[in-house]
Amino acid sequence: MGLPSIRRMPMYYRLLARELEAGRTQISSAYIAEALGMEPIVVRKDFTLFGIIGKPKIGYETEEALQVIDSLMNSRDSNEAFLVGVGNLGQALLSYRGFEHMGLDLIAGFDVDSDIVGRRIQGREIFALVELPRLAKRLHVKTGILCVPEEAAQDCADAMVDAGIEGIWNFAPVRLQVPDYVVVQNEDLAEGLAILIVKLNQSKREGIQRTN
Amino acid sequence: MGLPSIRRMPMYYRLLARELEAGRTQISSAYIAEALGMEPIVVRKDFTLFGIIGKPKIGYETEEALQVIDSLMNSRDSNEAFLVGVGNLGQALLSYRGFEHMGLDLIAGFDVDSDIVGRRIQGREIFALVELPRLAKRLHVKTGILCVPEEAAQDCADAMVDAGIEGIWNFAPVRLQVPDYVVVQNEDLAEGLAILIVKLNQSKREGIQRTN
């Protein structure tokens, strides 16, 4: 399955959940596409890829579609994760609700700052970073979110790998060196910003041409 | 210029800045590719696209390459932006340093919560949302970052557009309805999470097959 299709999963998930809630038990690719600002053919291709089967003339069963997408994002044994680096971004992610129904359960935070260690954020306790190996092993947590400053990122990643973490969602602008079996997903907020800026520049240039 | 190339700009920018700092005045596509975990041909194609010209046998002038990429991301008159919705994520973005050298200067925050209005975050004052039109017009701010809850997103976007905002970086999982001339860049943190989870599932399946 291609990455673009995977990226669209959360969007489909949210829409299907909302429509099911609203009582729409069946839903067509045209309706989905209209609501999400895309083309119906993309929805049909994605759904075929996901293994969601519709009926000609009727469309897809909303609940079935929702469950299939949910199962694709929740099929691991455990969705529990640790968050390492409870700065501004880390706190934001700990507080963010949008991940709960998405196969991720943030059960604790870790930091080196003694001011924040021992506090609770959204009910999740913040532990000292040195506790990570012990707790990761005891709780069998395999996923970690890395939100530490650039300079600390590689060291933290090493500690996470030593502790048995096998999947790292990395928000530091650093290429982490990890063993082959560890999955790293890099998140770079600057990417989206770069696109906005370049689009704005283009739109401004076109605007100037238009007025001339 | 394609979106994938634009997305890679911040990554190039950070590396070039670091290497220049370290005294490397000339740099080859092979070196860049190695440092960023990519192929040299991709670097050369991107640089050609950006208008960065190298010399056979020597490579690229680090400073020139940096300036070209910088100019692509900074070429608008003003890079000043407002942040609307000073919750956890909003505060994290206000505090984040990685945007400063990237064509974005967050000059103020806006919120409806009277507990936070009047406070300062990283030196930026937080104003009441009702002040947005007045201040946007007076300061000629054209860019806004939207970090409010889903339910409030469309209303806030409307207010921003009325206030003269022409570019919106949208963190709410909502398709905003805006006039054609307004540029919207949607940011969905759940996308990256979906990819991590699907990769982990695949890796786990392969692992099981390997052990059998």
Add this chain to the structure above:
DNA sequence: TAGATTGTTAATCGATTAACAATC
């Protein structure tokens, strides 16, 4: 039955990768 919608097969498009001539 007639009309609408899915899902498949083919065509198009854009990005990545490969090959290699140009050149410092």
Add this chain to the structure above:
DNA sequence: TAGATTGTTAATCGATTAACAATC
């Protein structure tokens, strides 16, 4: 000059889009 690296042109690959038969 010889070797290394760029940049161009062509080939490959994957994703999107189009066309349309199947079918409820």
